[in-house]
Amino acid sequence: MDARRGSEPTPMKNPTTTERKSDRELVVTRTFNGPARIVFEAWTRPELLERWWAPKSFGLTMISCEADVRVGGTYRFVFRHDAFPEPMAFFGRYIEVTPHSRLVWTNEEGEGGGQITTVTFEEKGGRTLLVMHDLYPSKEALDAAIASGSTSGMGETFEQLDELLITLDWAISASRLP
């Protein structure tokens, strides 16, 4: 299965999948070509998080990135989108930190109870399967997050706008992203 040669970088990106698993859950999965300790490190050191959390290819620019990754520690990510002047802040608290295998945090930027994000890192043969699970407090909260971004449908032919809208979703979201 894993017939990749040595440490040659793979030209093909590993696929990212998203699924609404239930009324209250969103799940994102992705495999990384590296051990869990390294992927985990990239999620837990602010100077590394800063480099990938606001991808330029998505029109995002990181303004500040603070993350005190330990139980009870807080994070605060501030970034902006090229087409949206107002910076957006996403913040919350880490409630579970298990080195190299599991991170759980709250999302407190929205009003009302936000979703809880759980990320697990599972290593197999030098690669890491990452599963990110967002649990919303209610079906209504997830519906609202999606509804406030419903306009993205209008911009189906305008990819850029879609991207902007998802960013707005976050800003608006009664509960969650980054």
Add this chain to the structure above:
Amino acid sequence: MVQYTSAPIDASFAALSDATRRGVLEQLGRADASITVLAEKFHMTLTGMKKHVGVLEQAGLVTTEKVGRVRTCRLGRCRLEKETAWIETYRRLWASRFDELDTVVEELKRKEKVDGRKKRK
């Protein structure tokens, strides 16, 4: 139906650019509400709230219905049809992030290798 998809994009942006209107959308995501209730929740006059709801309605984000003297607001119907599109956009955001993360992972792997070699020397 058609009026939602043809609503001008500018209208949506204008509608979403205001914190009160975003709050109203969140509120309606939890439950339908009358203009009076919304005005109270957001500490505004009825006239002020009517204006905000009007902007949201024009953008197709909210629909309203008047029964007797009460005008009830709810989220626009387009939302359910758009769930798939939203999830796909969400996927693309994470795919972009993870592609950048690949670069960081490759770099850390290289660094670990170099450090490992140094230690062995």
